[in-house]
Amino acid sequence: MPIEINHVSYTYFPGTVFEAAALRDVSLRIEDGEYIGIMGQTGCGKSTLIQLMVGLMVPSEGKIIVDGKDINERGYQREELRKKAGIVFQYPEVQLFETTVEKDVAFGLKHSGLSKTEIAENVRWAIETVGLDFEKICAESPFSLSGGEKRRVAIAGILAAKPKFLILDEPIAGLDPKGRKDFLKLSGDLNADGVTIIMVSHNADALAEYAQRVIILDDGRLIMDAPVKEAFRDVELLRDKGIGIGQAREIAHLLTACGYPVPEDTVRYKELLPFLIGIGKGGD
């Protein structure tokens, strides 16, 4: 289900002293099965953009078309959209509320129309997919878990509905290195299974590794919508806009500046490695 965003603007509190434009004339298109990274400084409109995509907010101007239908038109079935779209907010662990992990993960399926056995299957699958032991954890209270486990359970609660596209808002913030790695791998695996992934992150290395396309927002404007390699090419521009560039890209950029023949589209560690080995062998 492709998502089309057509000249969308969003203004908070129009007509008051608090008026603030969060998005200005943004247009983009997301195809099925893509893995997209969204970057930008705090307050650039990233969160507004992703909330508009799933109909949690209504644009001040412009249209959002999912599967060929305007989601803000009268009579549009928002519930259908929400069944297909999953959104993981920042610190999703705040949304836990049930008495057991199993019930909490199953919460979103209550109105799905699935049978009891199907729900149980989905819940088990979701809990195991986020890397938890279903038998061990299903009867525990979500509040007795560690921070990392809580986040996994919260994410399982979203995956249980088997969304067709998944929006992730800073999902790895505050996780330990292993948690990050696991989560990124999970997002990659889901994407390989055909789930469209839209990930908001400041972590350029993570996006370079997994995303195919990167969208950069600056003060509500879309300033970049390009494949990863192209998006991270202009280091100076990114620095100027306050966007973090990944370490791999940074090292490649420095090496280029020092006269080594590293291509300017090196963004991943894996691509960088042969050059570093080559330089090491060369004895420079």
Add this chain to the structure above:
Amino acid sequence: MHRLPTGMYLPGDSVIHRLDSRIKLLALFIVVVSILFINSLIGYEIMVVFMAVAVFLSGISLKVALNSVRKLSWFFLLIFLMNTLFYSTENAWFSFWKVTPSPAGLMQGLEVVLRVALALIASNIMTSTTAPMEITNAIESLISPLKLIGIPTGQIAMILSIAIQFIPTLSEETDTIRKAQMARGARFDSTKMTEKAEAVMPLVVPIFLAAFKRADELSIAMEARGYRGASGRTRKKFDPLKYQDMSALAVVIAICAVLLIIRLKT
């Protein structure tokens, strides 16, 4: 949070914005009390004109000033009807069971509505032109005489100011949690009663947890910075009352004195 809440502080630089918050709070108190003892048409006329001037001077639009009244219009309609229908049995136009609409009731209904509306507008002007922290400062200084009889006014003010500071944070948190639950299938907008009741838990539990967590963190942060109780706390900013503040208070007192005289004479 897509619409501004009624009575929210709107920064500005009007005459009323610049008045000292203690004076504004005191004036609000005097105005509300005098609204209660008005009992003549001329008294209401004076009050309405006074409120209109105050709205004009505050620089907030008439729409914003009347917002709270408009939001409560159903409540106003209800108290108006209750008064008209049940207030008096004298000269009733007709009588059916306990329902006796009468001219006296009609007048009483109008009067109650007008009184509540005026008091609402007055408080709206106060909260729209005064930052919340200013209001708590004003409350602290106005209740400080109670210290003499052993009431911990400093701590009351501290509680108030923390509570007010947390309103935006908690409302933002509520908004996020509501959206998160909606995105995973909660139905807050359902019209079915059972579904509505069900939808409360996923909202209330996380909000309470978040609030307690914040309270815990705040108390640790305060202790870490050497908080030892609110008594004897000094303030960073101290504004002595200005000439304008005194004259504004004088005007309010004068108007209310006139209203009192009218009341006593009639």
